[in-house]
Amino acid sequence: MKLRHLACCMFAVSWVASAQPSEIALEIPVIETSQYHRPYVAVWVEDAQQQPVKLIALWVEKPDWLKDLRRFxxxxxxxxxTLVDxxxxxxxxxxxxxxxxxGKDDSGATLSTGRYTLFVEAAREQGGRSLVKHEFDLPAQGAVIEMAAEGELGVVKATIR
Structure with a gap:
């Protein structure tokens, strides 16, 4: 199976303090196939050194298939x-x-000023794989990230606060 990759443009904005959380809207598209399995999906943030800092969501059925989310x-x-569980x-x-x-890392600390990347990866048994990512800068207020639909993922849109 082939890994599809889409990288979008960078987006930088100035910071205004906000107590509202960032929102990430994602779509799992309807895929017409004779044998459909729900996709495994991982959403996380990495820092400028490509180190994971926050696992936002992980949708899985059986741990044996996590390896299909290759980058994750x-x-x-x-x-x-422990974090996965x-x-x-x-x-x-x-x-x-x-x-x-x-806006916090996996330890509960607020992320520092810098460049980060939002990743969304999906893999489906007897289906395809998709990985989309987008860089953003913190601090940010209302930065809008939009990633086009790609295989196993529909449109992903995030508002970073």
Whole structure:
């Protein structure tokens, strides 16, 4: 199976303090196929050194298939099973979903000023793989990130606060 990759443009904005969390809206598209399995989906943030700082969401069914989320597996999945267990939830059917992120890392500390990358990866048994990413700067207020639909993922849109 082939990994699809889409990188969008960088987006920088000035900071205005906000108590509202960032929102990440993502779509799992309807895929017409004779044998459909719900995709595994991971959403996380990495710092400028490509180190994971926050696992926002992980939708899985069986841990054996986590390796199909290739970047997620290399960066987080194989080395931090405690975090994976704490964050993981059930796979989702096609539809639109909204996630919230408070701007903090996995330890609960507020992320410092700098460049970060939002990743969304999806893999489906007997289906394809998709990975989309977008860089953003912190601090930010209302930075809007939009990533085009790509295979197993519909449009991903985030408002970083």
């Amino acid at each position: 597996w290399r960066k987080i999945g194989r080395s931090n099973t 704490a964050v993981s939830g059930a796979t989702q059917k096609p539809g639109n979903y909204t996630l919230q992120w408070d």
